[in-house]
Amino acid sequence: MKRIITFLLLTLVLPAFSQSVNLDKFYLNLSYVILPPKPVVDKTKRTYTVVLNAAKGLNYDDAEDDIDNIIKIDGFRPLATKGYLAIATYLQNPEIVSSEVKTIENKVKNSKGVETIERTYKVVVAYKGEGRVVVTCAEDPSLNDSEEFKESYTKTSPIFSEYKDANDYLYNFSRIMRNDYIGDFANKFGNKVNRNYGFRIYNTTDNLWILASKKHPEFDSNNNAFAETKGIFDFMKYNEPVAPMLTELQTTIKYFEEIDKKFTSVEKPDKKLRYGAYYNLATIYYYLDMPDESDIWCDKLIANDYDAGDGKYIKRRNDELRKSFAINQVNTRHMDVAVKVEKPKTEKINFDAAYSLKNDPQFSAVTLVLSTNETITGYTKNTDIDNLDQKIAISIPDDKGVHNYSFRTYFADQVSKMTVNERDFFTVIPFKLGTQSGAEVSAKFVREVLNGKTVSIYQYYTGEVIVKKNSAPQGYSTNSVGWQMNPRGKFIELADSCPKLAARANNKEFQNNINSLRTFVEALDMCN
Known part of the structure; x- marks a missing residue:
């Protein structure tokens, strides 16, 4: 009898101690x-100066603007001269290695079944660029650093229907090549310098x-x-x-x-x-x-x-x-290292007199609607649109109305709407990045995906999707913890004015992706 009781007790007790985990x-x-691997320990000495040394072929100020705008050190103040760190950049003229206008032939049939050859054209150019960046500190040589830059590129143009257009593209390629080379150089070494010295x-x-x-x-x-x-x-x-x-x-x-x-x-x-x-x-x-x-x-x-x-x-x-x-020489990664950001400034870029941004494929036509309701039209770099975050540089016409010399920077909190090439629409909304949860809510440019009656969808340049109730002061990233862990609850919350749609959301009909969000907003519009 004791054995039976013992067995029964074991069968009751053992599960408690063998719970799956x-x-x-x-x-x-x-x-x-x-914290940087090459720190300037004395906070009062955290300043730097950037000096551009460019070959004669790079004889326009755009190079200097790109270098100055991209090479920045977090936690440091930039100075025009006599910075504690001197950052010297040396740019050589990029060289074309090979170039070709390729003919593309496609067989097409007309309505009568007659076959013809349709020809289009594209340009393929291979080129290379070299340069160097040298960081020196007169007071502390241990901070000195030097990096070489050697890159090869292959650039393929858009497809042209006329050979002349392809040939014109090739003729003007030197300007495209210089812009790409300088931008690549500045990005690569801007990141490297900041990783070495910056308090990010x-x-x-x-x-x-x-x-x-x-x-x-x-x-x-x-x-x-x-x-x-x-x-x-x-x-x-x-x-x-x-x-x-x-x-x-x-x-x-x-x-x-x-x-x-x-x-x-x-x-x-x-x-x-x-x-x-x-x-x-x-x-x-x-x-x-x-x-x-x-x-x-x-x-x-x-x-x-x-x-x-x-x-x-x-x-x-x-x-x-x-x-x-x-x-x-610290015992924490938590410290005040922020440096005040400069307010908008007018930047000067000098091109030849015959040059116009209107004809440059590296630029797009832009219209800004400012928060003051003033409208600004001009041109901006396509690369700036691809990486649009909290500011945009817009060209200013000269006294003849030609856009080819000056640019002015506008920050997101100055702008309400932006249109690119009359077909791509952006707006400015405050939100916090879901991938940077500790960041503060701030106004940023976002591409309009779908403007609903009560809820709208936007996309940040990184691909992050932003959802905003039209009546709300700010938007919310679908990469945030709340959206990632409880998308069903978020959809139900957005559908509070439509019980039928809320029931569909409760049944997990909608997923946290842009296509499902589109379907949801369209259904919400139909309900309202």
Whole structure:
């Protein structure tokens, strides 16, 4: 009889200790400063000057504008002369290696079935560019750096129906080639210089591992611990100390520490639960700028022998963080490094007298409607439209009405609408990037996708989709945590004026992608 009772007790007790353990990734919002490998430690000396040394063929100011606008160092002030860092750029004339006007022949039949040959043309040009950038610091030569630039390019033109147009494109290719070469040079070295010296503000996300097995007795406590942690990290700012966060996180930290003492068996469910706790503690301490404390839990991760590689990876990051602290003579990645952005300025670009932006394929016609209701028309670079964020440079006509000399920069908060080539429409709305959750809400240019009666869809230049109620002051990115984790709830919220559509949303008929959003807004318009 005792054996039967013992067996029954075991069958009741064992499931409690063999609960399956599944872990899911849940994300924290983070904001901090990426510390440079070549820092100027004294904040008062963080200034720089850019000097352009260009070959005679690059005899227009556009080169200087591109270099000045793209080569920037975060956390530094640019000076016209005598910057603490002197950035000298050396540009050679790009050289054409080969060029060809290719004829494309297609057989077509007319309405009577007669076959003819249709000819179109395209230009293919191969060219190369070389240059160099040299950074020097008279006071501290250890900051000196030099990089060579050697690139080969192949450019293919649009298709032309007339040979003459293709030949004209080839004839004017030198200007296109110079613009592309200078832009590529400036982008490459602008990024390199900023990575070496800049104090870059970084807004991102990273995950913790949280219990997803609802029947496990730790499910509620584990998920509550994450909710509390996320609520605290949501307020992380790159320019505010993290010590108060550590104080607020003590309850969560103690909870994860207790997992280590409570679930001690070598069975896989316990090892997975400990893995989650160790990983979370190591990650939390890493982002609180406490690499030594993080290492303690990395060692436990490795010893636990469940995905030990994660412990080794975080430990490597801790080592890199300690080295970065030592080089920068700090003990945190949270500091005020922002530099005030200059207000709009008029930029000068000198071309030959016969040149006009109207005929340059690298530029598009643009109409701006300012917030003052004033209308501005001009031309802007196609590359600027492709990377349109918070400002746009528009050409200003000369005294003869020709657009070929000057540009003026307009910031997003000065503009309400923009049209490109009379067929591509942009608007300005305030929103926060979903991929940079710690960033502030700010006005940005977005392409109009669908203007609904109550809800509209826009797209940021990175591809990020923005949804905005027409009556709301700001839009919301569908890359945000709320949209990513609960798209059904977001659709139901948008459909509050249409119960039938809300029911469809509740049945998960709509997905978080641009085509499904179109379908939803169109259905909402029909309902209203």
